[in-house]
Amino acid sequence: MIYSEKITEQELRRGGYKLTPQRRAIIGAISGTQEHLTPAAIYKRVHRKHPSIGLVTVYRTIDILAELDLICETHAGGSCRSYLMRRPSGHHHHLICSECGRVVDFTDCGLEKLERRLSKETSFKINGHLLEFIGQCLECSRKQKEKNS
Amino acid sequence: MIYSEKITEQELRRGGYKLTPQRRAIIGAISGTQEHLTPAAIYKRVHRKHPSIGLVTVYRTIDILAELDLICETHAGGSCRSYLMRRPSGHHHHLICSECGRVVDFTDCGLEKLERRLSKETSFKINGHLLEFIGQCLECSRKQKEKNS
DNA sequence: ATTCTAAATGAAAACGATTTTCAATTAGTA
DNA sequence: TACTAATTGAAAATCGTTTTCATTTAGAAT
Ligand SMILES: [Mn+2]
Ligand SMILES: [Mn+2]
Ligand SMILES: [Zn+2]
Ligand SMILES: [Zn+2]
Numbered sequence: 001m002i003y004s005e006k007i008t009e010q011e012l013r014r015g016g017y018k019l020t021p022q023r024r025a026i027i028g029a030i031s032g033t034q035e036h037l038t039p040a041a042i043y044k045r046v047h048r049k050h051p052s053i054g055l056v057t058v059y060r061t062i063d064i065l066a067e068l069d070l071i072c073e074t075h076a077g078g079s080c081r082s083y084l085m086r087r088p089s090g091h092h093h094h095l096i097c098s099e100c101g102r103v104v105d106f107t108d109c110g111l112e113k114l115e116r117r118l119s120k121e122t123s124f125k126i127n128g129h130l131l132e133f134i135g136q137c138l139e140c141s142r143k144q145k146e147k148n149s
Numbered sequence: 150m151i152y153s154e155k156i157t158e159q160e161l162r163r164g165g166y167k168l169t170p171q172r173r174a175i176i177g178a179i180s181g182t183q184e185h186l187t188p189a190a191i192y193k194r195v196h197r198k199h200p201s202i203g204l205v206t207v208y209r210t211i212d213i214l215a216e217l218d219l220i221c222e223t224h225a226g227g228s229c230r231s232y233l234m235r236r237p238s239g240h241h242h243h244l245i246c247s248e249c250g251r252v253v254d255f256t257d258c259g260l261e262k263l264e265r266r267l268s269k270e271t272s273f274k275i276n277g278h279l280l281e282f283i284g285q286c287l288e289c290s291r292k293q294k295e296k297n298s
Numbered sequence: 299a300t301t302c303t304a305a306a307t308g309a310a311a312a313c314g315a316t317t318t319t320c321a322a323t324t325a326g327t328a
Numbered sequence: 329t330a331c332t333a334a335t336t337g338a339a340a341a342t343c344g345t346t347t348t349c350a351t352t353t354a355g356a357a358t
Contacts, residue, residue, distance in 0.1 A: 038344095
């Protein structure tokens with residue numbers, strides 16, 4: 001069992017939730033990859049080993065994990081969301097190609113200063129942010145050029 | 150008719166799309182406010198003056214306007230999206246209270262340097278970004294404090 | 299170990315948002 | 329003015345998500 005998996009289970013209990021085999025399996029599935037998983041993708045992974053676990057339980061568990069801040073949510077355009085275990089280190093941001101959907105991660109957003117300023121100006125207690133750049137990857141912008149010529 | 154409205158109609162035609170009364174009405178509805186409108190909200194506004202225009206047409210027009218980059222999409226958490234006319238001036242970002250949903254706008258994100266660096270490192274042609282801070286507004290963090298004491 | 303109870307589960311139904319289908323209408327061109 | 333491809337609205341289909349409810353179970357108390 002990975003470090004983050006154990007921590008997540010501990011935090012779940014600390015939050016007053018019961019540690020069920022279903023929840024273990026779901027945490028395991030999300031921990032088992034670096035990729036962003038949609039609820040359906042999480043379900044698929046869980047379902048392989050544990051066919052009896054329902055999609056509903058996946059949704060319910062995701063809600064809890066997000067509430068406890070143990071996973072982070074990403075919006076990949078449109079209206080689809082995906083999840084990732086929260087890594088203790090740094091942020092997790094994206095550069096997304098609007099043509100082919102390719103995703104490049106980056107972590108150093110340097111938004112701390114802006115965060116402090118906004119917090120001061122608005123009296124908000126800020127605890128996170130979502131940052132995504134949209135553009136076209138090299139390959140796709142080449143293809144577009146060819147098309148237009 | 151507002152400036153941005155005229156431009157939008159021009160661009161629509163320039164994109165090879167026909168300029169129908171329905172599309173005019175929808176563009177007018179989005180242009181008529183600074184607020185973010187969900188597809189349903191846009192439909193509601195359009196429907197007042199033009200009861201015959203269908204929700205489907207609203208969706209279809211939104212798609213086109215977004216494709217032509219004439220409106221910008223915002224993700225207000227969860228899986229709901231909203232739209233806003235693209236203003237020529239500056240960006241449009243949010244600070245969102247996770248408790249009550251209050252939204253504060255800000256425009257000066259200072260991400261140009263980061264954008265240039267990412268573009269260089271990844272060879273992406275970047276044409277936009279989504280930035281949202283999440284936190285608790287003063288009122289809500291006070292309420293939470295009271296609760297915990 | 300056994301009992302107990304609130305919390306958690308799965309299946310099915312309900313739900314809201316979005317998309318598809320299709321026959322009828324229309325914008326813009328010829 | 330006539331033509332045609334694009335656009336439209338209504339209805340049905342689809343998709344992701346939530347609710348409902350009867351059954352099961354984790355974890356605390358005995
Ligand atoms: Mn990523
Ligand atoms: Mn705004
Ligand atoms: Zn690409
Ligand atoms: Zn608030």
